[in-house]
Amino acid sequence: MTPLAGYLLVAALLFAIGLAGALTRRNAILVLIGVELMLNAANLNLIAFWRYGPHPEALTGMMFAIFSIAVAAAEAAVGLGLVISVHRHAQTADLDQMNRMKG
Amino acid sequence: MSIAFWIIATLTVVAALAAVLLRNLVHCALSLSLTFAGLAVLFLQLDAQFAGFAQILVYVGAVAILVVFAILLTRSSETPKDGGVFSPTWLAGLAVAAAVFATVAGAIVYSVNGLPNAQAVPSVTVLQIGQALMSRYVLPLEIVALLLTAATIGAVIIAMHEKPATKIGGAK
Numbered sequence: 001m002t003p004l005a006g007y008l009l010v011a012a013l014l015f016a017i018g019l020a021g022a023l024t025r026r027n028a029i030l031v032l033i034g035v036e037l038m039l040n041a042a043n044l045n046l047i048a049f050w051r052y053g054p055h056p057e058a059l060t061g062m063m064f065a066i067f068s069i070a071v072a073a074a075e076a077a078v079g080l081g082l083v084i085s086v087h088r089h090a091q092t093a094d095l096d097q098m099n100r101m102k103g
Numbered sequence: 104m105s106i107a108f109w110i111i112a113t114l115t116v117v118a119a120l121a122a123v124l125l126r127n128l129v130h131c132a133l134s135l136s137l138t139f140a141g142l143a144v145l146f147l148q149l150d151a152q153f154a155g156f157a158q159i160l161v162y163v164g165a166v167a168i169l170v171v172f173a174i175l176l177t178r179s180s181e182t183p184k185d186g187g188v189f190s191p192t193w194l195a196g197l198a199v200a201a202a203v204f205a206t207v208a209g210a211i212v213y214s215v216n217g218l219p220n221a222q223a224v225p226s227v228t229v230l231q232i233g234q235a236l237m238s239r240y241v242l243p244l245e246i247v248a249l250l251l252t253a254a255t256i257g258a259v260i261i262a263m264h265e266k267p268a269t270k271i272g273g274a275k
Contacts, residue, residue, distance in 0.1 A: 014119055016207075017120055020123060024193040033170065034123060040138070047149050051150055057225060059227065063236070063240050066157060069161050071247070071250065072166075073165060074255075077169060083173055084177060095190070
């Protein structure tokens with residue numbers, strides 16, 4: 001197995017774990033944790049392709065990963081703020097109990 | 104493949120599994136920060152020093168702390184009394200995740216690897232990254248700055264405690 005395939009397999013495994021967590025857990029914060037895991041798996045793919053790609057001095061994959069990290073940080077802040085706001089409104093963070101959109 | 108890669112990869116995947124499977128949410132957050140640290144070490148192994156240290160600063164330093172704060176503020180570290188921590192349709196979610204992993208892993212295993220740069224180590228300094236950020240990627244950098252400002256203000260406004268105002272339409 002080539003080194004690139006090893007990194008890609010680890011990234012695929014992390015993505016699948018994050019997807020399983022986002023789809024199966026009941027708590028809203030755990031769903032956000034799963035989304036973060038999926039974003040990180042994508043970042044690992046970007047860095048691996050940058051490292052083993054033809055022109056690493058062009059820095060394209062590295063820049064994509066850095067911007068992706070910044071956007072993921074913004075997403076985490078807004079998502080957790082939403083969870084706190086919904087918890088204040090519904091007194092629960094359980095997604096199975098949040099089954100209506102009307103306040 | 105070096106032995107260090109397999110050790111770090113196993114540690115990262117086991118920590119990710121623990122972050123998704125554990126019952127106590129504080130333990131989940133700690134496992135999540137361990138996963139982020141393992142990913143940062145993987146970035147360092149890929150000769151991407153800047154991305155590795157940015158990963159440690161942003162994820163281990165900021166996002167993990169945010170998650171812990173949200174867990175403590177919503178008091179969801181206690182496990183729910185009724186039923187488990189998994190949703191009733193967990194089998195379907197697990198099947199979807201397994202199908203996605205099988206598809207991606209099959210594509211990786213059966214692909215032709217023709218990437219030329221397997222041996223040469225790219226020598227990229229932080230100076231080059233900074234110059235690229237300030238010249239070629241300056242417009243995305245400014246947009247990210249605007250996005251971070253807007254997201255911070257938005258998160259504060261969303262999570263701010265609102266006064267019990269009179270509702271339009273009347274609450275039942």
